[in-house]
Amino acid sequence: MDRLIHLPLLMILGCLVLTGPVNAVETDRCPPTQEDEMGPFYRPGAPLRSVVGQGHVLLGTVKAAVDCEPIAAALIEFWMTGPDGWYDDAYRAAVITGQSGTYRFESHYPGLYASRPAHIHIRVSAEGFETLTTQYYLQPDQTDGHFDLVLRSRAEGAPASTNPPPRE
Numbered sequence: 001m002d003r004l005i006h007l008p009l010l011m012i013l014g015c016l017v018l019t020g021p022v023n024a025v026e027t028d029r030c031p032p033t034q035e036d037e038m039g040p041f042y043r044p045g046a047p048l049r050s051v052v053g054q055g056h057v058l059l060g061t062v063k064a065a066v067d068c069e070p071i072a073a074a075l076i077e078f079w080m081t082g083p084d085g086w087y088d089d090a091y092r093a094a095v096i097t098g099q100s101g102t103y104r105f106e107s108h109y110p111g112l113y114a115s116r117p118a119h120i121h122i123r124v125s126a127e128g129f130e131t132l133t134t135q136y137y138l139q140p141d142q143t144d145g146h147f148d149l150v151l152r153s154r155a156e157g158a159p160a161s162t163n164p165p166p167r168e
């Protein structure tokens with residue numbers, strides 16, 4: 001009788017030991033980057049380039065939340081205001097990550113508009129992952145920053161990213 005009661009309990013505990021803690025550790029190590037507003041100024045098809053100005057360098061790595069591994073061939077799109085605080089095509093860019101998943105984006109310090117803090121808009125898409133839209137916020141007079149972009153795996157059966165290819 002005791003055996004009949006304990007066997008299912010042991011099986012459930014065994015499953016928890018095998019799956020629960022592993023997922024928790026992975027989530028703690030590389031939590032997905034927080035989503036942020038896209039805003040009204042996104043335009044698809046930003047040109048492939050990593051420099052749109054001078055004065056601030058942003059570095060980071062595109063990673064998978066599930067295992068913290070770098071993601072190659074991720075498309076990162078940037079858009080931001082010019083020094084005068086207006087959005088313009090001159091301040092749009094796209095880069096594609098290599099095997100290391102790293103990126104470098106050089107720009108001026110974003111011009112301020114309305115009451116918003118200085119920020120750079122970022123959108124990341126990669127095969128097999130959910131597209132991430134976020135923003136990077138700068139402190140006053142900041143000249144460099146580090147911002148890893150951690151993506152969630154796309155659920156099986158979910159539609160592919162609708163990102164158009166970047167212009168050359």
Ligand SMILES: [Fe+2]
Pocket residue numbers: 039119121
């Ligand atoms: Fe903005």
